[in-house]
Amino acid sequence: MSSETKPAEDGASFSSKVIGIVFVILLLDLLGFTLILPLLPSILDHYAQTGDVTYQSMQTLVDWFREAVGIPLEKKYNSVLFGGLIGSLFSLLQFLSSPVTGALSDHRGRRPLLILTTLGLMSSYAVWAVSRSFNMFLLFRVIGGICKGNVSLCTAIVADLPCPKARNRGMAMIGIAFSLGFTVGPLMGAYFAVSSRTPGDVFYQTPALLALAFSVADVLFIWLMLPETLTKDSKVSSAGSGDSWDLLSPLSLFLFAAVTRTKDPPSKERMKKLQLLGLVYFCYLFLFSGLEFTLSFLTHQRFQFTSMQQGKMFFFIGVVMAVIQGGYARRIKPGQHIGAVRVAILMLIPAFILIGLSRNMTVLYAGLALYAFAAALVVPCLSTLVSDHGSANQKGTVMGILRSLGALARALGPVVSSSVYWIASAQTCYLILAASFVIPLTLLSKTRRLKDE
Template sequence: MAGEKRSQEDSHSTRVIRVVFLALLLDLLGFTLILPLLPSILDHYSQKGDDAYQSLQNIVDWFRGAVGVPMETKYNNVLFGGLIGSLYSLLQFISSPVIGAASDKHGRKPLLLLTTVGVTTSYVLWAVSSSFGVFLLSRVVGGVCKGSVSLCTAIVADLPCPKARSKGMAMIGVSFSLGFTLGPIMGAYFALRSVDAELFYQGPALLAVFFSISDILFILLMLPETLHQDGKDSSDASGVQEVGDLLNPVALFNFSAVTRTKEPPSKQQMRNLKVLGLVYFAYLFFFSGLEFTLSFLTHQRFQFSSMEQGKMYFFIGITMAAFQGGYARRIQPSRQIQTVRMAILAIIPAFLIIAVAWNLVLLYVGLFLYSFAAAVVVPCLSAQVSGHGTVRQKGTVMGILRSLGALARALGPVVASSVYWLSGAETCFVVSSAFFIVPLFLLGCLERHKED
């Protein structure tokens, strides 16, 4: 009987992982279609003399002057896109823990359907965005409603077996790699196929709507509810206190909302959870900053065109997918922290090599090590965090983790680009790579807690 029950659980876990993988892939394909088009979209609204665009341009001009960025169209587009990306990440920082906590009360599937409907609405707004204001509104709606990642990680966290959770987090990583590899290519292709040059973005936008509607139907028909009824509506915190814990940055770093349930984690678990959250934030803060400035470096040093930049990111995406599908999903839960340490140790020479790379061979050696770390760290940390808390807390835990990552991705590029233009590419990459000792130190603290 025990063996039969174990077999049923394994079969259920495998089905959930497959559905989550495909649902998130559909979501990410729609999300990434816009990435190669953003510079052209910004040029489009710039040439139209759009008032809302000019207002935001004034902020970009101020930032450019503050950090000494050259007056070049290429840099303007990257900075403008970075500003929009930071806004998107800040909205994710606010909404992710709220969405995660709501899923603990009302179920994963209803919240995933609701947020996907919101994302679909953002794509419809993009398709009809005759002004920059409407386009920016579409990004705001998308940022607020983009709950798929935190909800999918919560669904995987609901799985009873640590090994299944580890595999699920790795497969989420594979969906990211494939989405960010295939989506931009599809977006560029459909933009080039546009009949009306003025509305070149409508084809990709309508394709994003198609992917998102397909995702809604797929979730509705194929995704089982992983949060059982006895896991819902269990929080004993007041509404005001709960919202405060989900919006206050200090409370988020302390995972305060997790302690407001009827079965709060032990002090040992809370210490580990806080350390893992700090490791996650510190790693993504430094990583996202260097990731953002990488396109500056390759453009400035190697004169990479947009196509060459695309080939570089295609290499990164395919390499990450290979590591995640072939290696990361097989990492045993007991070895995840050790693997994270190894990956962070690999990323230090990766960025040092990129910093001094004056030929393409060295650059791609650095990018290979970079891809290995990017493929391993987040899935392993997510799997470790998913083991904390009861079923009543998984959505809140994973939502807070996603929120900390979004905050890191909002702040990291601003800091790194400032250092880049004030001190140069080499200084930026060398100094930032040295700071990866911070998450390594925190991992050591986590192990000491385990030994206490």
């Protein structure tokens, strides 16, 4: 074996090890995070029945929005709206914290920041486990929103890998972790909430303790297994004077202004391409989260889906995503990602049309299959493309900003789409969303015309 081949094999072995570790870290994180999803309507009903003052105050805001857009007064719709409001709060906190977390990891390293954010999540789950008031429940969500930096940090770790092929495989494995987490986690949450319930017990306590256990296991796994992927030479020694504003200003985030704070800034062509990719990511998630949020309205209103039927529907979506990510997404070759994103977004147009016009299960699930196929490809591929930008000591900042733009899209998209859904109609909403995918497609076409320098 030649001396040149051995380092290459060692590098490939290291990359494979890191990817495997990142997969486990994210899976543990997402299993804990998704346990609450099927329980949220019941938790909100619980606080409504206890007459919690804070809950009643927030209910006034929900009622105002419901009346403003013409949503019928029904328990099911109220739960979705209230859950969406809490979800938007979580996303807005992610919008603020993700760039800062990513930038700090460029200074201090990925491993210490990942341990710190996971410890923060542990504390949030501990608050949830002991919460007996809506104030404590909101505190749990606020702490979780601020500390939920695992995804952006894990993508930064994968972005640190030197080989483009390894980065592509790593981003796909992150997508698989998401699919498995969002498929298995909610089922576990529902199961343990029902099976462990005893007279006088709070039904969400066992899922909360399980989430806490997942986060404890996550911290131990990170501590024992994860190597530091950011080399000492790559760490940023000190922040520039304008860094803080660049990480907090929405305009600066869309421009990726913090990426220019280096002795060797990227070329104008590369910065333009990075900004366009960020806009594609934001537009895609803005439109995508619109359907994701209103889908519960549609299936309940048109098909009278029960909570169990909705759970089976999301399970179907998760399985399709996992199959596509495991079988196809991780095999996409470097240089083919823009084409894969373009095909996926194009498939969302008939997906939204089929779902919006569906009157039977066959048409609905055909649309959902196309929807799941696109969901499996777009975020991993765009993450891979963005990870190629920025110097070695800026990967955390770049991926943190990307995560922040996605969080902002997820905070705004549901509000806009649900307003259109109820003011106009389901068909009109989904047809408008389908037509709007022309915007990210146009932006994506512009990135293909830009050459890296």
